[in-house]
Amino acid sequence: MTIADAANAHTFVEAIHFIGDNPGLLATKALEQLALSGAALLLAVAVALPLGVVLGHFHRGSNLAIGTSIVGRGLPSLALIAALLTVLGIGFVNNMVALAVLGTGPILTNSFDGVDRVDRDAVEAARGMGMTGSQILRRVELPLAVPLIFTGIRVSAVTILATAPIAAIAGGGGLGDIIVNQASYRLAGVVGASLCVMLLSAVVFLALAGIQVAVTPRPLRGSRVGGSPPRKEML
Amino acid sequence: MSGPGPVIPSFGQGSSCVTGDHLFCWDWVRQHWSDTLGPALVQHLELTFIAVAIGFALAFPLALLAHRFRLLEQPLGVVSALLYTIPSVALFQFLIPFTGLTTTTVEVALVAYTLVMLFPNIVAGLRSAPPDVLEAAHGMGLTSRQVLWSVELPLAVPAIIGGLRIAVVSTVAIATIAAFVLPKGLGYPIFLALKEPTPFKTEIYSAAFLAVALALCCDAVFVVLRRVLVPWARKGLA
Numbered sequence: 001m002t003i004a005d006a007a008n009a010h011t012f013v014e015a016i017h018f019i020g021d022n023p024g025l026l027a028t029k030a031l032e033q034l035a036l037s038g039a040a041l042l043l044a045v046a047v048a049l050p051l052g053v054v055l056g057h058f059h060r061g062s063n064l065a066i067g068t069s070i071v072g073r074g075l076p077s078l079a080l081i082a083a084l085l086t087v088l089g090i091g092f093v094n095n096m097v098a099l100a101v102l103g104t105g106p107i108l109t110n111s112f113d114g115v116d117r118v119d120r121d122a123v124e125a126a127r128g129m130g131m132t133g134s135q136i137l138r139r140v141e142l143p144l145a146v147p148l149i150f151t152g153i154r155v156s157a158v159t160i161l162a163t164a165p166i167a168a169i170a171g172g173g174g175l176g177d178i179i180v181n182q183a184s185y186r187l188a189g190v191v192g193a194s195l196c197v198m199l200l201s202a203v204v205f206l207a208l209a210g211i212q213v214a215v216t217p218r219p220l221r222g223s224r225v226g227g228s229p230p231r232k233e234m235l
Numbered sequence: 236m237s238g239p240g241p242v243i244p245s246f247g248q249g250s251s252c253v254t255g256d257h258l259f260c261w262d263w264v265r266q267h268w269s270d271t272l273g274p275a276l277v278q279h280l281e282l283t284f285i286a287v288a289i290g291f292a293l294a295f296p297l298a299l300l301a302h303r304f305r306l307l308e309q310p311l312g313v314v315s316a317l318l319y320t321i322p323s324v325a326l327f328q329f330l331i332p333f334t335g336l337t338t339t340t341v342e343v344a345l346v347a348y349t350l351v352m353l354f355p356n357i358v359a360g361l362r363s364a365p366p367d368v369l370e371a372a373h374g375m376g377l378t379s380r381q382v383l384w385s386v387e388l389p390l391a392v393p394a395i396i397g398g399l400r401i402a403v404v405s406t407v408a409i410a411t412i413a414a415f416v417l418p419k420g421l422g423y424p425i426f427l428a429l430k431e432p433t434p435f436k437t438e439i440y441s442a443a444f445l446a447v448a449l450a451l452c453c454d455a456v457f458v459v460l461r462r463v464l465v466p467w468a469r470k471g472l473a
Contacts, residue, residue, distance in 0.1 A: 074453075076450070202321075
């Protein structure tokens with residue numbers, strides 16, 4: 001990597017100026033990053049949530065659910081994006097799939113755990129009342145699993161959003177475009193864009209924590225929901 | 236393949252496999268093991284080891300403090316959760332104005348991430364001693380310090396190993412991103428390949444494979460380590 005600017009604390013001041021001078025560019029890039037991350041999150045949820053919930057309902061495949069989260073943690077995002085790029089080519093689809101793969105682990109693990117660990121007495125009581133398997137799943141297990149499932153989605157969303165800037169190297173767009181293009185934006189722009197990335201992540205993290213409280217059934221709103229770190233999946 | 240003629244990767248004269256960018260070229264791997272892949276692997280291990288070692292040296296006393304003065308735990312926990320939401324690529328760039336394009340920049344960020352994973356695990360481990368065990372220890376006349384060193388710490392070993400395991404595996408993954416600011420580690424060959432108009436597949440696959448293999452090997456080391464050190468703990472505390 002060539003570096004034209006001398007890096008010093010003054011760069012930091014220039015970076016702030018860069019943000020002040022280019023609000024339009026940064027907003028566009030931030031929206032691009034949100035769109036890519038949102039698409040990847042939807043894909044990850046669409047695949048991992050039903051799978052985790054069904055496996056949890058039948059108490060099967062705990063190794064798969066746990067294994068995914070361990071492999072997911074050790075999977076270098078840059079390697080995954082690069083490897084997928086050779087198959088899917090440069091652009092939105094490659095990056096969406098790569099980010100979705102990275103986001104699958106927490107959702108699968110937590111939706112499995114959430115349903116699998118529902119109090120057996122509650123399930124038995126529901127069965128005794130004559131509920132069928134799918135009724136138990138929809139009316140008992142899923143509502144009780146909401147806090148854990150949403151925690152998984154939240155961890156996944158933050159992971160995906162945090163990885164999205166790396167996707168820029170494979171044509172994913174977003175704020176990462178500025179970070180990997182020091183030749184055009186100079187170090188001040190790179191650092192400024194990094195600051196925006198941090199801010200965006202923090203805002204989304206806090207917003208999701210707020211939404212989590214809102215979607216959790218009222219009786220389940222304990223101290224664990226909200227700002228506290230996820231239980232199983234280390235953020 | 237687009238453009239006029241095959242794109243020859245940044246280094247190596249190359250066989251027909253290499254110049255044609257076939258799926259995987261063993262001859263490239265053999266030819267460049269000693270100048271590219273091998274050194275990258277060693278650098279990657281170094282980056283990871285230093286980060287986790289420093290991270291543990293910081294997290295351990297912090298955890299002891301948080302264990303002793305419970306008031307500290309909540310703020311330290313919130314700070315670490317927020318810290319981990321900072322994307323690694325942004326954190327590396329953010330540090331450049333202060334520490335430049337150096338290994339220090341990378342290590343500061345990596346250490347920060349290991350803290351996030353080590354601190355809560357060590358604290359949870361220290362908390363895991365059952366109350367009656369603690370009562371028995373106090374009843375035997377042990378001082379708080381003796382309780383810490385001969386009861387709570389030994390019982391915390393599985394959780395501490397679990398934390399180290401997560402920290403090492405995650406750091407191996409995050410260290411590939413260091414290539415954005417530093418020509419070191421297994422991320423760098425990937426980074427270079429992606430900078431080409433037509434990314435050279437073998438370079439990407441071999442470095443990616445090594446990074447994943449390194450993470451899995453580190454994971455296995457900790458599984459074995461736990462079996463040796465704490466044979467009584469059967470279920471994972473990861």
